[in-house]
Amino acid sequence: MAHWLMKSEPDAYSIDDLERDGREPWDGIRNYQARNMMRDDMKIGDEVFFYHSNCKEPGIVGIMKVASEPYPDPTQFDRKSNYYDPKSPRDDPRWCLVDVEFVRKLGRTITLSEIKAARGLDGLILTRKGNRLSIMPIEKKHWNKLLSLE
Numbered sequence: 001m002a003h004w005l006m007k008s009e010p011d012a013y014s015i016d017d018l019e020r021d022g023r024e025p026w027d028g029i030r031n032y033q034a035r036n037m038m039r040d041d042m043k044i045g046d047e048v049f050f051y052h053s054n055c056k057e058p059g060i061v062g063i064m065k066v067a068s069e070p071y072p073d074p075t076q077f078d079r080k081s082n083y084y085d086p087k088s089p090r091d092d093p094r095w096c097l098v099d100v101e102f103v104r105k106l107g108r109t110i111t112l113s114e115i116k117a118a119r120g121l122d123g124l125i126l127t128r129k130g131n132r133l134s135i136m137p138i139e140k141k142h143w144n145k146l147l148s149l150e
Contacts, residue, residue, distance in 0.1 A: 002046045003138040004037075005060070005126060006100070007053040015050045015062040015105055023067055023101045027075045028083040030095065034135040039070045039096045041137070048100060049138065049146065051126075052109070059111040060146060068099035110149045120145045 006026060008014065018024055029035055043066060050062040072093035075083035088094035116127050125136040138146070 002041065002043065003048070003140060003143040004042065004046060004066075005049040005051050005136050005138050006064075007051045007134045009054045010052045010061075011055070014052065015102075018050065018062070018064060018100070018102045019105065021102070023099055025073070025097050026100050027073050027097050029073070029097065029134060030083060030085070031134065034133055035095055037135050037137065038098050042066045042070065042098050044068065047103070047143070049143075053134075057109060057111055059109040059115070060106060061109050062105045063103040064100040065103055066098050067101035070096040070098050073097040106150050108150065110146060114149060115146065118145065118149060 013024070026038070029038065046066040048064045048066060049060045050064050052058055052061050073083070073095040075081040076085040076088045076093060076095045077090060078084055083095075085094060112126075115121060115124070121127065121142055123139070124142050125131055125133070125138075
């Protein structure tokens with residue numbers, strides 16, 4: 001089983017939204033590296049940290065799991081969607097997604113500043129300078145360390 005971190009702005013889609021919905025397609029990813037991770041590397045049952053970004057206190061707020069095989073992101077074909085891609089043909093879609101399923105909210109937010117200050121997280125992609133990825137792999141040792149901060 002692999003471990004991941006997936007970011008969402010809480011005013012767009014939050015951990016509370018996922019708790020309410022139970023399961024949701026993780027749509028709108030328009031970065032090839034992140035798309036490739038969903039398409040090629042994520043497996044059903046992989047554990048995922050839900051991370052709130054671009055907010056007053058960014059950080060890890062919950063846990064979800066990958067709940068489907070990758071499939072074409074329907075928003076790429078929807079002219080009304082912010083994620084519409086006119087260059088993505090239906091017979092060879094450019095963008096894919098996976099469904100995620102709510103597991104639990106954390107007892108508290110593990111903040112980015114706390115993560116940066118914690119020992120034992122050397123090499124964590126989240127804290128690398130210039131990192132802008134919305135999806136990233138998390139090593140098992142980092143997963144365990146981050147959970148210990150809860």
